[in-house]
Amino acid sequence: MTAAPKLDRIDRKILAALQEDARLTNQALSERVALSPSACLARVRGLERTGVIQGYHARLDPFTLDIGLVLYADITLDGHTPAELARFEEAIAALPQVVEASHVTGSFDYILKVVVADMPEWTRIAEGLASADLGVERINTHVVMRKPKFFVGYPIAGS
Template sequence: MSNQRLDAIDIRILARLQADGRITNQQLADAVGLSPSPCLRRVRQLEESGIIQGYVGLVDPAAVGLGVTAFVRIRLEQQDDTRLSLFEAAVADFPEVMECYLMTGEADYQLRVLVGSLSEFEDFLRHKLTKVAGVSQVTTSFALRPVVYKTALPVG
């Protein structure tokens, strides 16, 4: 993680790349008011510092048969470092788990899980998640539809 100071041009670069990661360097330079060489140098600096972590293509989950989104809250029997590490390692290997957060409050973890159907979720729950040592309680809510979904961070 970097604590590099971002100036206005860096912020414009990040905003444009978050909106279109396939933009050419020339288009990006034009959009942020730089010539191509200094623009590319800045992008490389943002990459090397870890501010830009990578580039991805965003895929519509429903278009690839993953139309069920579940938010799963997990309580563990105990919250010592060993059990936390074991749980985190286990869920990191589950392809259905898109996000996992260590939480405060009633749940120890919150997961966002994508599957193709309720029966697939049941299989995931019964054969994977509840088999993780230390899991004591699982509470699930299913998303009806997304209302706000963003991938771009509010860097400006």
């Protein structure tokens, strides 16, 4: 694993500003962080090149996109060898309904964020995961009822 890049106060200001509004022009961003436009652009490109900035995205309301259910699924696997984990991760990467996945510590192995039209669609996916020789021992589902707080970015110390 490579070491994380060293971020100074200006890098952190740039990151905080872009998390708040990734559509900022370079000119507006440079004014916000008190750099020349060329120096600001060089900083942003460096943050992109080192992987600190991994992309730019629009946050969408899933319920305006014919998505009826958002759910989280805790997945417990039978085995934990690198090959078994890789096989499971490859299978979920191929499912467009799995929009986020995390390998975690604790009483289960993965947390999946899944979006589906309805419960029958989720049932088909869950049954497919359980029967696909992926070593799935247990699936525990949590259906999102409402979302009182949305992810809008990471706290950036020193910004």
